[in-house]
Amino acid sequence: MMSAANIDWQAERDVLGSNRYMLENHVACDITFYVGKQRQEITAHKYVLVSRSSVFYAMLCGPLQETGQIDMPDIEPYVFQHLLRFMYCEEFEPNGESILALLYAAKKYAVERLVSMCVNWLKSGVTVENVCDMLQQAHSYGEKALLSKCLEFILDNGSSVLQHTSFRTLPSELVEMVVKQDGLCADENQIYEAMKDWAQNWCAQRNLQPNTENMRGVLSGLKNYIRFSLMDEEYFADKVAADDILTADEKVSLFRTFLCGDTLETTNIRHIARKSTFQSMQRVLRFSNQVSYMSVGSTLHAIELKCSEQVLLMGIIIYGATFQPYEARGVFASAQFASDIEVQVFDQSQRSIVSMKCHKTISEDKLQEILFNKPVVLMRSWYTITLHFAFSGTTVSGKHGEKVVSLGDGQFIAFRDSSLSTNSTNASNGQIPGLVICRRRSKINL
Numbered sequence: 072m073m074s075a076a077n078i079d080w081q082a083e084r085d086v087l088g089s090n091r092y093m094l095e096n097h098v099a100c101d102i103t104f105y106v107g108k109q110r111q112e113i114t115a116h117k118y119v120l121v122s123r124s125s126v127f128y129a130m131l132c133g134p135l136q137e138t139g140q141i142d143m144p145d146i147e148p149y150v151f152q153h154l155l156r157f158m159y160c161e162e163f164e165p166n167g168e169s170i171l172a173l174l175y176a177a178k179k180y181a182v183e184r185l186v187s188m189c190v191n192w193l194k195s196g197v198t199v200e201n202v203c204d205m206l207q208q209a210h211s212y213g214e215k216a217l218l219s220k221c222l223e224f225i226l227d228n229g230s231s232v233l234q235h236t237s238f239r240t241l242p243s244e245l246v247e248m249v250v251k252q253d254g255l256c257a258d259e260n261q262i263y264e265a266m267k268d269w270a271q272n273w274c275a276q277r278n279l280q281p282n283t284e285n286m287r288g289v290l291s292g293l294k295n296y297i298r299f300s301l302m303d304e305e306y307f308a309d310k311v312a313a314d315d316i317l318t319a320d321e322k323v324s325l326f327r328t329f330l331c332g333d334t335l336e337t338t339n340i341r342h343i344a345r346k347s348t349f350q351s352m353q354r355v356l357r358f359s360n361q362v363s364y365m366s367v368g369s370t371l372h373a374i375e376l377k378c379s380e381q382v383l384l385m386g387i388i389i390y391g392a393t394f395q396p397y398e399a400r401g402v403f404a405s406a407q408f409a410s411d412i413e414v415q416v417f418d419q420s421q422r423s424i425v426s427m428k429c430h431k432t433i434s435e436d437k438l439q440e441i442l443f444n445k446p447v448v449l450m451r452s453w454y455t456i457t458l459h460f461a462f463s464g465t466t467v468s469g470k471h472g473e474k475v476v477s478l479g480d481g482q483f484i485a486f487r488d489s490s491l492s493t494n495s496t497n498a499s500n501g502q503i504p505g506l507v508i509c510r511r512r513s514k515i516n517l
Contacts, residue, residue, distance in 0.1 A: 087159070087161060090160050091156070102141070103115075105140060106148045107146065107148050109148075110142070110144070113152070115155060125181050146172070149169065150169055150173055153169065154176045154177065154180070154182065154185070158182060167201065173189055174189040178212050199231045200237070203232065203238055210244075229249075229255045230257045234261075255345055259297060259299065263310075263311060267314070283315045286316055300329070301345075307325065352508070353508060354388065354505055356504055356505040357469070357476055358471070358472050360470070365465070365467070366466075367460040367466055370493045371457055371458070372496035373492035374456055374488070375454065377453045378449050379478075380478075381451070382508045383509040384443070384446060384508055385442055386446075386506075387440075387505070388438050388440055388441070388504050389412075389458065390439075391434055391435050391466065391467070392408050392435055407432055408463075409430070409433070409462065411461035412458070412461070413427070413459045414427050414456070414458055416454055418452070425443055427443055440507055442507060456503060458502060458503055466502070469500060472499045474487070482510075
């Protein structure tokens with residue numbers, strides 16, 4: 072016989088409290104699930120399930136409805152209990168061990184409010200230790216917001232994530248998603264080592280020997296996302312070339328890049344720098360002052376330069392407009408002219424690697440930046456920069472330019488005359504007073 076307390080359990084409870092009591096005490100349950108690999112028995116109420124989930128509605132009320140006992144082998148009992156408590160009484164008690172499994176269950180049974188809560192909790196709790204697992208789950212479930220958050224975290228914390236063992240378990244399509252990003256914050260040497268570790272694990276999972284042939288096959292497409300030309304030359308020669316993951320032609324192409332600055336297009340290897348590889352922008356000025364005036368327009372300004380280290384060339388600097396010394400200036404007068412400007416950068420083989428046209432009002436500002444749409448990596452070889460103004464105007468001319476400008480740390484940029492120049496611009500005088508560059512960050516020690 073029921074006690075008075077049991078008979079009157081509804082009296083002090085609200086709707087959610089009553090639902091919780093019925094679930095926990097198996098009151099009037101009319102559906103049984105056998106959950107997990109061990110087929111643990113869990114009972115529930117059809118009414119609650121069909122009222123909270125379109126999937127359960129189809130299972131229990133549709134033309135092919137399930138009756139009596141339902142097997143649920145792909146969800147662990149504790150996860151299913153979390154799912155039921157949310158459906159019965161809106162309880163959400165996430166933890167790092169069960170949240171991904173709970174997201175899977177919520178997604179499978181279309182409990183969309185719980186899906187949103189899981190995703191939001193995951194986005195706020197991304198760590199180096201769990202981000203690769205989250206990335207896989209987000210990709211599997213098509214959760215674009217969580218996928219974007221995980222990818223953003225990996226890019227910002229690339230060095231740490233690449234060294235974590237969980238990176239080795241990513242499927243190839245997610246590895247490609249990570250390493251192809253220009254914003255991945257990691258040294259190319261470290262990216263290469265992580266890719267080798269990933270390939271070795273891939274082979275081990277398939278009982279393959281991690282030899283040169285198998286490793287090259289596993290990394291055949293993925294290695295094209297590694298920016299080999301941005302590696303330290305000694306590391307490339309001692310480690311990468313010795314591994315034989317690259318073909319002979321690829322090695323020759325890269326050695327020529329290191330030695331001569333050539334960026335041969337006979338391979339699929341990328342030479343574009345990752346944003347995180349370089350520091351913030353800085354100006355490199357070759358004139359300490361300007362002392363004369365010059366007309367610009369129909370002639371071509373050109374200089375040659377060579378860097379002692381790899382730098383990212385972001386753009387060039389030009390002088391602003393000015394009045395002729397004899398020209399009277401009104402109270403509100405200002406010196407300026409509008410011009411179509413063309414800037415080109417050629418490598419030592421005279422191949423154009425930057426070609427940009429823009430229309431700009433050349434104002435009275437002393438120095439003005441012309442930034443490229445797409446920055447370019449300068450290797451340790453000679454390059455030529457040309458500048459052409461489409462319309463005539465009057466501007467300043469630099470004098471007594473520095474042939475070698477120090478960048479600090481023993482590094483420098485050297486300038487010399489160019490045979491392409493058709494006016495007074497050269498290493499000592501004229502236009503193109505400076506460059507806008509980004510220097511490489513310090514190497515990451517592996």
